[in-house]
Amino acid sequence: MRPRVVCGIAAAVALFATACGSGAGNGNGNGTAAADTAKAAPASGFPVKVADCAGKETTVTKAPTKIVTSNAASLEMLLRLGAGDRVIGTGFPPGKGTLPAELADQGAKVPVLGDKTIPKEKLLGSGADLYLDTFGAMPMMGGAATAPSEEEYAAAGIQHVQLLSTACAGTPKAAKAPRTDLAAVEDDLRRVGAVTGTAARAEELVTGMEQRIGEVRTALAAVPAEQRPSYFLFDFDAGTKQPTxxxxxxxxxxxITLAxxxxxxxxxxxxFKPxxxxxxxxxxxxxxxLAVRNRGSEDxxxxxxxxxxxxLRSFPATQGLTAVQQGHFIRLGSEATTIAGVRNADAVRQIAATVHPDLVKPDTAKSGQ
Structure with missing residues (x-):
């Protein structure tokens, strides 16, 4: 990936980091207290086999009790699955106000092991038995250069599980065809549910996503492809000199397609591409x-x-665009759009209700309940 995108798309991939180079500052940074009080994990449904981006399989023989997450995306997923009490640390912590209200208090108690990517030595010495990784070897996240090797994970007793829908998207083995559904995101939810012994909850979350997306799909079924509006996701935080x-x-x-x-x-x-x-x-x-990352406060x-x-209204190259002239802007954060999670389904509904207001109505219901 491109170095210049670090404070934009990287901030989105980091999901909910308050800002590039700054962290929430909560927790003591070593995870010890949380590790000492971690609850026993479910014992049924094991062993579980999971693959990485290269297709290499790992066998998880029992549910982890001490989990470290790479960022707030994987943290939120575990909180929604009901495994949050087993998380002993995270990188790229959630900024204030970014997690759903019902998860915010628990999320704020998770120790921060790194304001951005967790330092290699701290991750390997965290005492974790599982590392849930959103990034994989993404160069823009420092993954390729600074991440532990699989041998180092194994030596530290840490099983390495990736969110494939995000970590693998830019790899040579990723599907070449454009992604038009959220099956990979749903698969990630199921895989993490299986690994953590929360498979039933994962199915509930997937069912909820499919129901919400299905409602939109049904409402838009009669709209021909050529009549669907064109759409540009402007990652403002990636910089304005060159769009991503x-x-x-x-x-x-x-x-975007589902919407x-x-x-x-x-x-x-x-x-992503320059x-x-x-x-x-x-x-x-x-x-x-207008895809901006959450700044930590509503204002x-x-x-x-x-x-x-x-x-966009003042820049000579864009001020004459149809969308700019007509004020066709959608204020929807990078996080819910570009990072795998339950809230992808909410983003589908929000975009659809904006670009097809006669067919899809806004939905104020909370996701993941």
Whole structure:
């Protein structure tokens, strides 16, 4: 990946980090207290086999009791699955106000092992028996250069499990066709549920996602593909000098497609790719998503959205775009769109209700309940 994207897409992939280079500062950073009080894990349904991005299988013989998560995406997934009491540390901690209200207190108690990527020595010495990894070997997250080797994980007694829908999207073995559904995200939920002994809860979460997405799909069934509006996800935090294209392999492409829109960069064979404003102008999108990361407070996040919109309205290359002229902006954070999780289904509903208001109504129901 591209180094210049570190404070944009990387912040989204880090899911809910307050800002690049700053952390929540909660916890003591060593995970010891949480490890000492970790509850016993379920014993049924084991062994479980899971594969990494290269297809190499690992056998998990029992549910982990001391889990470290790479970032707030994997942390939120475990909290939703009911395994949060076994998490002893995380990297890229959630910023204030980013986790759902019902998970916020528990999430805030998880010790922070790294404001960004967890240092290798701290991860290996954490006492964890499982590391849930959103990033894999993503160079932009420092994964390829600084992550432990599989041999080092094994020597430390840590089983390494990846969220394949995110970690594998940019790898050579990833599916070449554009991603148009959330099956990979749902598979991640099921895999993590199996590994943690919370498979029944995982199925509940998947069922809820499928129900919400199914309602949108039914509502839009009669809309021909050529009548679906074009859509550009503007990652404001990646910088404005050169836009980042969110390509067909990315989770966001599935979210946009399911919402009844057409990602203008769906045809690039990658997850993310450096673009140009000339490319965006040539695509002339009908709608633009102002995808900013959560700033840790409602006022600060609102200002980030305002700043992103102001840039597009004032920048000579974009001020004449159809979406800009018509004020067709969607304020929807990077996290819910580009990172695997239950809230991808909410993002589908929000986009659909905005671009097809006559067919899909806004939904204020909470996800994952």
């Amino acid at each position: 294209a969110v390509c067909g392999r990315q989770v966001a492409n599935a979210v 009844g829109a057409r990602n203008v960069f769906a045809d690039c064979d990658a997850d 673009g140009s404003w000339e490319d965006v102008v040539a695509k002339n999108p009908d709608w633009i998503q 600060a996040t609102r200002k980030a959205y305002d700043d992103a919109e102001a840039f």
